[in-house]
Amino acid sequence: MSSNNLDLIDRLRSAVGAAGLVLEKEAKAAYETDWLQKWTGLSSVVVRPANTQETAEVMRICHETHTPVVIQGGNTGMSGGATPDTSGAQVILSMVRMNAIRNVDPLNNTLTAESGVILANIQAAAQEANRYFPLSLGAEGSCTIGGNLATNAGGIAVLRYGNARELVLGLEVVLPDGRIWNGMRALRKDNTGYDLRDLFVGSEGTLGVITAAVLKLHAKPIARATAWVGAESVDALIRLLAQMREVCGERLVAFEMISEESLDLILEHVADVRAPLANSHPFNALIELSDTQEQGLADLLESSLGDALEGGMIQDVVVSQTNGQTQAFWKIREGISQAQVRAGKAVKHDIALPISAIPAFVRGADVAVRKALPGAQIINFGHLGDGNLHYNVLLPLDSSPEAYAATTAKLNRVVHDIVSVANGSISAEHGVGQLRRDELRHYKSEVEFDLMLRIKQSLDPNHIMNPGKLI
Ligand code: FAD
Ligand code: MLT
Ligand code: ZN
Structure with a gap:
């Protein structure tokens, strides 16, 4: 040394x-x-x-x-x-030692936590106060609220409650030169100039250290109704989504899509899961309603899906009858990250599109990817209700680093070009990090990139914050 x-x-x-x-x-x-x-x-x-x-x-x-x-x-x-x-x-x-929940204020519907608090512990503290913190994702037992805010994490309830950005009111940030910005305001309204809080949310450790946050709490749902649906096409699922939003309004919390190939992968690589439906379908959806009142929620789910089934919009449906069955459905959905790690080397895409543009994207991307890589194993799943797909391509586990890198570059261009033409995003919820840094440079306009660079330069003139990531 x-x-x-x-x-x-x-x-x-x-x-x-x-x-x-x-x-x-x-x-x-x-x-x-x-x-x-x-x-x-x-x-x-x-x-x-x-x-x-x-x-x-x-x-x-x-x-x-x-x-x-x-x-x-x-x-x-x-x-x-x-x-x-x-x-x-x-x-x-x-940040893991900064793990204190500083305050819960049920009257203001806020919770103040240090950045190293594990997401699941924040959910539990809200629950104890008879409130609800809705950010929820497969890694919630290990990820921290600071990481969630720094990546503007999404997850499975964005449809109803928004991304991490929508769930934060105030921040405390240590700047690159060591000064502390105390922006811990617990206010729903604050128009005192530029929104510095929003600058740090999603900044991925490149502008400052988030040390604490004031988070928004919601009313605790007491009723939950969950179903697994099988459909012929993604178009049909999107029609179902639109119909359910009309009928169920705010009660529609999650609408997750899992392609047949994705489901097969999970069933093969995750222990103790079994297919929810007797027959296979090209596309599946995991749909959840929740409410602060019990009455009528299960009926609402059953009647809306029953209508869709009778009208031929979907081919099959099973509505969960027990908590255990609901957990089993979610175990399947949340097992997909692990299944991919076990089954191969995934070329991961985390794209966002206007929901109405998704069917054309899936058709176009399936053809283009298979043309670029004949026989490609496409693992397409994600948060359909948010227009966010993880449109991944699985390569064999024994792919060499060189082959993996070359195929990744080729498929990124194919997939991201289609996304870009449709005015979508190449980074919906996972962040840019080092994975998409060069892709970001490729697709951001000169003006937008220049603005980002100027912000970076003014906050971190010595370029010490997470060099090589994002920008
Ligand atoms: P880290 O991985 O430690 O860091 C992530 C980034 O944030 C880095 O750039 C880091 O420098 C920066 N950072 C971390 N803490 C701070 C801080 N205090 N101040 C400033 N910068 C900081 N993500 C989703 O959005 N939706 C999902 O559905 C989802 N599902 C997942 C499922 C699984 C099984 C796994 C493993 C991951 C999943 N993720 C998902 C990705 C991941 O969990 C999220 O990105 C999460 O927000 C990262 O939190 P973390 O604390 O682990 O951050
Ligand atoms: C998910 O939605 O399950 C994730 O964001 C994780 C993944 O892409 O593997
Ligand atoms: Zn996701």
Whole structure:
């Protein structure tokens, strides 16, 4: 270790104490590889501040010494945003020790939490106060609220409650030079100039460290009705979605799509799951209604799906009769990330389109992908209700890194060109990270990219925040 590095580590130790540093190679390794095990890097040290002041001191030191910093929450991100590069020069700033829920205010319907709190713990604290925090995703047992806000996470209830951005009122942020911005306002209305909060939401660790947030709570739903549907086409599912939105309004919470190939993959690679319907269908949907009142919810679901079945819009349906059956449906849906990891190397796309443009996208992309890669195994699933598809292509597990990289580049261009023509987004909810950094540069207009660069430059003039990611 160079004397500069020893000096840096001594200074960081004085900021966070010995308990806040992870130096041993083996212990650091857990922070240096992401959940997907797709990216591995090397850090000089992992720093784990216990509070905002310590975080500010760490950033002051890194700013002065021009030390690059990679912020990390639960390390479940899907775009390689929280993994350092391989230089060994980057500091990982892990937020996991900042895990206190500071306050729950049922009258204001808010919860104030530090950024390292695990999402599931926030849901539980809201529940205890007879309220509801609706952000929900497969990684909720490990991801942190800071990571959720930094990626503007989506998940399975965006249709009703919005993305992470819609669920936050105030933020506390440590800036790259160590200053603390206290934007912890618990207000639904605040028009005092530029919205700095919205700048940090979705900034993926490139502009500052989110250390705490004031979150919006909702009324706790007490009734839930869930169904699994089989249909011939994605067009039919979109007609069903439109009809259900008309009839069920705000009670429609989730409308998730799973193609036949995706379902087959899950059934093969995830333990203790079985197909909800006796027959296979090209497309499936997992649909959920919820309400703060019990009356009529199950009837509403059954009658709307019954009408769709009789009218030939869908081919099959099973409405859950028990909590266990509901959990089994969700286990299938949420097993898909794991199934892909086990089955192959996925070329992942996380695209958003106007919902009405999805059928044309799926038809066009299926043809174009199979032309570029004959016999391609397309794993198409996602949050249809939000116009967000994970249109993935699975390559064999033994694909070489070179073959995987070349095919990824080829398929990205094919899929993202179709998305771009339809005025969609190439990064809907997982963030850009290192995975889509070059794709972002390719598709963003000069003006938009220039504005982003100027913001970055003004907040992080030494370019120490998550270099190599997003921008
Ligand atoms: P990390 O992975 O640690 O970091 C993600 C990014 O945020 C990095 O760029 C990092 O530098 C930055 N960051 C982290 N903490 C902070 C902070 N305090 N301040 C500033 N920057 C910070 N995502 C969805 O949107 N929808 C889904 O449905 C979904 N399902 C998933 C299912 C599974 C099984 C898995 C493994 C992941 C899934 N994800 C999903 C992706 C992932 O869980 C989310 O992106 C999540 O928000 C990341 O949180 P994290 O704490 O793990 O962040
Ligand atoms: C999901 O919706 O399940 C995810 O965002 C995870 C994935 O893409 O694997
Ligand atoms: Zn998703």
